[in-house]
Amino acid sequence: MGRYSEAFTRAAEDREGFWLEAAQAVDWTTPPTRALDDSNAPFYRWFPDAALNTSVNALDRHVEAGHGDRSALIWDSAMVGQVRRYTYAELLDEVSRFAGVLASRGITAGDRVIIYMPMIPEAAVAMLACARIGAVHSVVFGGFAAPELAARIDDAEPVAVVTASGGLEPGRTVEYLPMVAKALEISTAAPGTVIVKNRPEITGDASEHDGWLDWDEAMAGASPADPVSVAATDPLYILYTSGTTGKPKGVVRDNGGHAVALTWSMKNIYDISAGDVWWTASDVGWVVGHSYIVYAPLMVGATTVMYEGKPVGTPDAGAFWRVISDHGVKALFTAPTAIRAVRKADPDAAELAKYDISTLQTLFAAGERLDPDTFTWASEILNVPVVDHWWQTETGWAIAANLRGLEPMPIKAGSPTVPVPGYQVGVVAADGNPVPAGEEGSIVIKLPLPPGTLAGLWRDEERYRKSYLDAFDGYYLTGDSGYIDSDGYVFVLGRSDDVINVAGHRLSTGSIEAVVASHAAVAECAVIGIHDDLKGQRPSGYVVLKSGVDIDAETLRSELVAKVREEIGAVATFRDVTVVPALPKTRSGKILRKTMRQIADHEEYTVPSTIEDPDVLTALAEQLRG
Ligand code: COA
Numbered sequence: 001m002g003r004y005s006e007a008f009t010r011a012a013e014d015r016e017g018f019w020l021e022a023a024q025a026v027d028w029t030t031p032p033t034r035a036l037d038d039s040n041a042p043f044y045r046w047f048p049d050a051a052l053n054t055s056v057n058a059l060d061r062h063v064e065a066g067h068g069d070r071s072a073l074i075w076d077s078a079m080v081g082q083v084r085r086y087t088y089a090e091l092l093d094e095v096s097r098f099a100g101v102l103a104s105r106g107i108t109a110g111d112r113v114i115i116y117m118p119m120i121p122e123a124a125v126a127m128l129a130c131a132r133i134g135a136v137h138s139v140v141f142g143g144f145a146a147p148e149l150a151a152r153i154d155d156a157e158p159v160a161v162v163t164a165s166g167g168l169e170p171g172r173t174v175e176y177l178p179m180v181a182k183a184l185e186i187s188t189a190a191p192g193t194v195i196v197k198n199r200p201e202i203t204g205d206a207s208e209h210d211g212w213l214d215w216d217e218a219m220a221g222a223s224p225a226d227p228v229s230v231a232a233t234d235p236l237y238i239l240y241t242s243g244t245t246g247k248p249k250g251v252v253r254d255n256g257g258h259a260v261a262l263t264w265s266m267k268n269i270y271d272i273s274a275g276d277v278w279w280t281a282s283d284v285g286w287v288v289g290h291s292y293i294v295y296a297p298l299m300v301g302a303t304t305v306m307y308e309g310k311p312v313g314t315p316d317a318g319a320f321w322r323v324i325s326d327h328g329v330k331a332l333f334t335a336p337t338a339i340r341a342v343r344k345a346d347p348d349a350a351e352l353a354k355y356d357i358s359t360l361q362t363l364f365a366a367g368e369r370l371d372p373d374t375f376t377w378a379s380e381i382l383n384v385p386v387v388d389h390w391w392q393t394e395t396g397w398a399i400a401a402n403l404r405g406l407e408p409m410p411i412k413a414g415s416p417t418v419p420v421p422g423y424q425v426g427v428v429a430a431d432g433n434p435v436p437a438g439e440e441g442s443i444v445i446k447l448p449l450p451p452g453t454l455a456g457l458w459r460d461e462e463r464y465r466k467s468y469l470d471a472f473d474g475y476y477l478t479g480d481s482g483y484i485d486s487d488g489y490v491f492v493l494g495r496s497d498d499v500i501n502v503a504g505h506r507l508s509t510g511s512i513e514a515v516v517a518s519h520a521a522v523a524e525c526a527v528i529g530i531h532d533d534l535k536g537q538r539p540s541g542y543v544v545l546k547s548g549v550d551i552d553a554e555t556l557r558s559e560l561v562a563k564v565r566e567e568i569g570a571v572a573t574f575r576d577v578t579v580v581p582a583l584p585k586t587r588s589g590k591i592l593r594k595t596m597r598q599i600a601d602h603e604e605y606t607v608p609s610t611i612e613d614p615d616v617l618t619a620l621a622e623q624l625r626g
């Protein structure tokens, strides 16, 4: 039996043994004697009798082991042309002092702290500082506008908001303070503390807002806080992600399972250990950033590169190769859309020839399917394994991967390879029965999920059950459809719900629809995700006007685009609006979104038997396909 098969079988058949062994790589204040608590199934808890501190695992343990001088974090900003380096000792010092700032404001274990920050080191410092005092952070991506921030504040009910004067996007600055002020105004929760990191490039003055603290001033007088030991089952963070409705889902991650799973993943999936330089080109606002910019690389004592910039245009398509070469990156993790952007700008990889990237051993991709074309291009220009792996905010780490550290496997283009030990992945038909190899269906995971996966949704057990557990008894519903081939390789083809994936960002068409529908001229609308060569998908809106409304198409489009930008954020990249006479529906009134998408994407489609009026569909097809 190969090492992969052995690990997979052991994780399935001797769960306790497998995960208690993996847990030995973590520093505990109370080591676990048990792995899984299934007494309240289907709500599982990992390492129920253990305690630890996550920031100690990321920082203190390395300093105490004599590695304080080792490089922990390299911040490389293509936006301001600066590089800042932190050793483990320096990062520990910053984190302990910021934890002291939070503690001095009365923030304590279990309190929630919203972190709304761009890609600057202080974002990681704030996350780790929360972990140090047992506070629960909830990072909100900087591309979300005030109402989205407010929705998260309302749900998490934080005692504090940590933010910065702003973020830098190519050609524009994003001022955060007016957005925070507006979010606090519309929110019903009232966090008592707001702390602002002022960036010299973006003047936004915390002192203009009553009671808001300046990060640097607060840090100047701060005394370091000691780590607080928390139960392994206590929440480390809440991360909101898009569901099928407009209301985001607060995915809750625990401390213990998270530390065990991420530590295991670095060695076994990514083949990264202490001293290696690792770079995840994502954003701390996404799960990929939480797990693989901040926590996992630090837990194993590696050096993490935090990059502020884009793959192209900051200044050119050589940006990624420059960062790899400047910092000696061993492995890069990015989204396929970023690789497509580089390819589009530099199809012959002329920029690559300017840099020595001989340190690079692997390119990892996730966030969306790595399409075979992009896979082939990247493999050819880089001449290193290009490894797709599949996961979700909910799981926090890979469900299917090519485990480069455990046992590298042959790569099949279009597949994230095999289920990771701990995940028993299956494909089922609508009736819940498994489908034969090669046949498409809903991808499910047998319960319990492994450590590190979601403990639930923040204060919403009912939604957790309904969203993930009710569809197929004993299984977690991933929301993705796909198949498993006869070699056991998983192929993930796309979402089976109304979630769309735009440039590796997960968005809910429902929330965009809610904004579009609120325009005075709109009677009803549907937003669907259609194919986009660069971003994978993009949202496309179909609008029925109220009778008697007279508005020209371009005015309507620009008003709707501005509205979505204002209420959801630039990240929604909503630009397409088509006025249609009617929307195709089933007899029970459900909009036929899937059929609409097939029409828009020029795919074959069948007219559903439940259709209310086939003529509406025919007219739509004629309008969209000409
Ligand atoms: N704060 C504020 N605005 C942001 C933002 C942030 N953190 N991130 C993106 N935006 C804005 C952009 O400025 C852009 O605004 P615009 O409409 O005014 O131009 C809009 O949101 C869309 O951004 P994006 O999707 O990034 O598109 P782009 O055209 O600027 O860049 C790519 C395209 C492919 C280069 C870019 O999407 C990319 O690097 N993707 C990688 C995705 C990724 O890392 N995903 C994480 C999952 S692994």
Ligand code: AMP
Pocket (backbone or CB within 6 Å): 241, 287, 365, 366, 367, 368, 369, 370, 388, 389, 390, 391, 392, 393, 394, 416, 478, 479, 480, 492, 493, 494, 495, 501, 504, 505, 506
């Ligand atoms: P998020 O929660 O934002 O990480 O988005 C998770 C979703 O992105 C998954 O449910 C998939 O639909 C998609 N996804 C992520 N990684 C992959 C991948 N490697 N292959 C196919 N789809 C992916």
